Amino acid sequence: MAGPHLEAIVETADGVPSDAFEVTVAVGEPGVAGLRPVRLDVRYLGPEPVTASVRLVAEIPGGPATEESSETGDAAGSEGGSQAGKRGGVVKEWPWWLIPGAFYGENRPEACDRIFPRFAVGEADPQAMVSSAWEFRADRAATPAVFGWSDTGGVVLVAQESSTLGMTGPGLSAGETGARVHLRFPYAEHPVSYDGTQVAAPALREEHTWQPAEEHTLTAWVAELDGDRHGYAEVLRAVHELWADEAPVEPWVSVPEAADIAAEGLVRWHYDPDPGVLLETIGFDRGIGGTDRQAMHIGWVSGIPWAQALLGYGHRTGDEAAVAAAERVIDFCTAELAPSGTFWGTWYRATGWAQSWSPIKGALHARTLGEAALFLVRALGTPSGVRHPRWRAAAVSNLDVMAGRQRDDGNLGTLHHAQTGHVMSWSGAAGLTWVAALCEAGEQGLDGDGRYLAAAQRAGEYYARFVDEEFLYGAPEDVDLAPSSEDGYAAVLAYMALHRRTGEARWLDLARRAADWMLTFRYTYNTGFDPRTPLGMYGFASRGADNASPSNPHLHAYGMVCTAEMLQLAEALGDDYYADRALEHLACFRQCVPRVDGEMNAYRGMITERYYQTAAFQPKGMILGLSHAWSVGVLLLGAEQALAAGRA
Missing domain, CATH: 1.50.10.10 (Glycosyltransferase)
Incomplete structure (x- = not known):
């Protein structure tokens, strides 16, 4: 198998692709959960320092589902989850996303009163935190990975939290030309940054200034997925096993x-x-007084x-x-x-x-x-x-x-x-x-x-x-x-x-x-x-x-x-x-x-x-x-x- 198609793009600080870099991408053989190691060798060829980031991009295979299930089921996303993936009578939404711990499908149901990032095809309202493209810093994710599925297949990109360029960033986007997932080295948060306040914060971009002849080697993993969204489980299990020894936890008490x-x-x-x-x-x-909450919930927080x-x-x-x-x-x-x-x-x-x-x-x-x-x-x-x-x-x-x-x-x-x-x-x-x-x-x-x-x-x-x-x-x-x-x-x-x-x-x-x-x-x-x-x-x-x-x-x-x-x-x-x-x-x-x-x-x-x-x-x-x-x-x-x- 040739593996998923990958593209490496180097962009300057204003988001414009640059041809002043030499980039080679090497993809290894699939291992556990189909994860293939990816190596990017990047060298700056320009004569003057430049601020730029590297994006590793993978396209999601397939496209929107066009046929309904023969079974009958709820058509109302308001009562049975989103319309995506229903077993009966509803066309699956496309694409479907997962950034573990940080982004799930559309992420914010349309009826949700709380404001935080929401995905919607063809929409762009950054102040309302609605967009068809999102990027995040890696430490928002429980695993720095980004999954994307169509009805027929999917793809995942995984990377360590940081590289020699700084913190990594997972991203996703969809439009008329298709749907993609990517990893950015170093990260950007776009179109806005979410700080928990329900008010959109300015977009962020961690900067790395390349010097003439500077070189970096970046690593990641990629895997092809079938149309079953639960395929993330095998991937995350493999990543956990791969990384656990490098992430010790030392409890203070028995x-x-x-x-x-x-x-x-x-x-x-x-x-x-x-x-x-x-x-x-x-x-x-x-x-200091005034910090004790004189209240008790019947369950949950008390x-x-x-x-x-x-x-x-x-x-x-x-x-x-x-x-x-x-x-x-x-x-x-x-x-x-x-x-x-x-x-x-x-x-x-x-x-x-x-x-x-x-x-x-x-x-x-x-x-x-x-x-x-x-x-x-x-x-x-x-x-x-x-x-x-x-x-x-x-x-x-x-x-x-x-x-x-x-x-x-x-x-x-x-x-x-x-x-x-x-x-x-x-x-x-x-x-x-x-x-x-x-x-x-x-x-x-x-x-x-x-x-x-x-x-x-x-x-x-x-x-x-x-x-x-x-x-x-x-x-x-x-x-x-x-x-x-x-x-x-x-x-x-x-x-x-x-x-x-x-x-x-x-x-x-x-x-x-x-x-x-x-x-x-x-x-x-x-x-x-x-x-x-x-x-x-x-x-x-x-x-x-x-x-x-x-x-x-x-x-x-x-x-x-x-x-x-x-x-x-x-x-x-x-x-x-x-x-x-x-x-x-x-x-x-x-x-x-x-x-x-x-x-x-x-x-x-x-x-x-x-x-x-x-x-x-x-x-x-x-x-x-x-x-x-x-x-x-x-x-x-x-x-x-x-x-x-x-x-x-």
């Missing part, structure tokens, strides 16, 4: 010590016994999930104070339900229980409610559950209400009115976490007639289209309908729960596909930090960390929420790759754990939510100086699940 520190942090800093809450954020600097993790820790270690604190939080969360029969969304000290973080008045978010219900069901399986009948009643109320609202096609809804129970939005895949809650209810004896399992199966079938399309979105309250790593976690929780209950291979395969998609957000390399920044000084290794989402770019640890499921998936498949990636995530976030008061300018047991790996929100190398209840809680949960599985 898994048991991580659990001890996190449990102490939850009780010492986030737990408030009056009225019995886990405060969402606590400032690192206790000498609330029942992390109280349940503390409860499990307390029972395992005999820590009565931890058990008492966890029980008090769950008691408070279950003492008052919304008039519609589900949990409330958020508690505020000044005003009490209220809705979720939604601009829509009265809205409760399905993912947040579902996560609270899932971990409440799990709490029922502890000795504490027997002592607290109100927990069981609250779980049954939530499960009954959500199963009763389920649409005939299986959709569980995204936004629910706190007062009336009216489903205010059916868009996205936020209901996935309810699949796990409905399944696990049976494990606690709450599903005698099998009604919950039947609802979970219907929902599993409905939301499978998002997994099949490789485009899940809608899970976090704060990014509207953006794709996110949290959608991947929810899908893994859901489909592993269905597999545990039924043993059906269909659910196991969806769990595997969901896990592969989730792992696109997980860094396969250690990005370089300036040694003068906090992350540089502490030697933070990014391999194993997840980018939160294309719309909310920072490294976070939420992936530990499904540590147990990833370990179970590995066992069920006989493939330890998934366990290794889960334990790699746990290892990554056993770095930067304050072990003594004052370490990292924090107190023992305070865990930040955000590690800034790229130019968004804050300068690269900084950390957010707040401890988040979920960040502490998910470390505790991941450690407890690893210990329970004997993988610590």
Whole structure:
């Protein structure tokens, strides 16, 4: 096989191709996952210094799909993901993109309220962040790679984060002459730069000034792909294996010590016994007021999930104070339900229980409610559950209400009115976490007639289209309908729960596909930090960390929420790759754990939510100086699940 057609172009700072360079491109034989090594030898022939960059370009084979499937399916992208890749009745969009962790298909669904880069053929509105061509700096990507597919085939280019010319940059474009992916050495961000603020920042270009007779050798990899978008999984797996030895991760603490520190942090800093809450954020600097958020979500960024993790820790270690604190939080969360029969969304000290973080008045978010219900069901399986009948009643109320609202096609809804129970939005895949809650209810004896399992199966079938399309979105309250790593976690929780209950291979395969998609957000390399920044000084290794989402770019640890499921998936498949990636995530976030008061300018047991790996929100190398209840809680949960599985 000759391999994909590649073109190397040298452009001056104003984007004009230059003929003052000699470039040779050598492509090697295909290796694992069909990846071919590429070598570019570039020599400047001009007499005067010039600022220029090198682009390695590959065309996407094929073109738009022109025939519809013979099956019948949804035609509405607003309810079943984007229109791309639907199994029934809808022409596939073309092209389809993936820059792992940074860009997914169209990237921003048209109905999404949050503004961040969006791809649309033939459109150019940089201030609205809509374009048919995008370029990014490599450290925005969990793997510096750019994939592009037509309906019939695809191509991927991969490179290291940096070369001798500076940081690399992946890019994509489509127009009347076709669709292309490219790598730029050094990077550019175009047509605008996204800094997380929803306001377009000026385009950027890292500059390298070539001197007469200067030479550089650049390396990359290229692979041809078929029309199956899931082909990224084999490529990223191969890249992870190729790079892992060059990207060591050195945890500061053991898994048991991580659990001890996190449990102490939850009780010492986030737990408030009056009225019995886990405060969402606590400032690192206790000498400055106003940084503690006097609020608690029912799930997600605070609330029942992390109280349940503390409860499990307390029972395992005999820590009565931890058990008492966890029980008090769950008691408070279950003492008052919304008039519609589900949990409330958020508690505020000044005003009490209220809705979720939604601009829509009265809205409760399905993912947040579902996560609270899932971990409440799990709490029922502890000795504490027997002592607290109100927990069981609250779980049954939530499960009954959500199963009763389920649409005939299986959709569980995204936004629910706190007062009336009216489903205010059916868009996205936020209901996935309810699949796990409905399944696990049976494990606690709450599903005698099998009604919950039947609802979970219907929902599993409905939301499978998002997994099949490789485009899940809608899970976090704060990014509207953006794709996110949290959608991947929810899908893994859901489909592993269905597999545990039924043993059906269909659910196991969806769990595997969901896990592969989730792992696109997980860094396969250690990005370089300036040694003068906090992350540089502490030697933070990014391999194993997840980018939160294309719309909310920072490294976070939420992936530990499904540590147990990833370990179970590995066992069920006989493939330890998934366990290794889960334990790699746990290892990554056993770095930067304050072990003594004052370490990292924090107190023992305070865990930040955000590690800034790229130019968004804050300068690269900084950390957010707040401890988040979920960040502490998910470390505790991941450690407890690893210990329970004997993988610590």
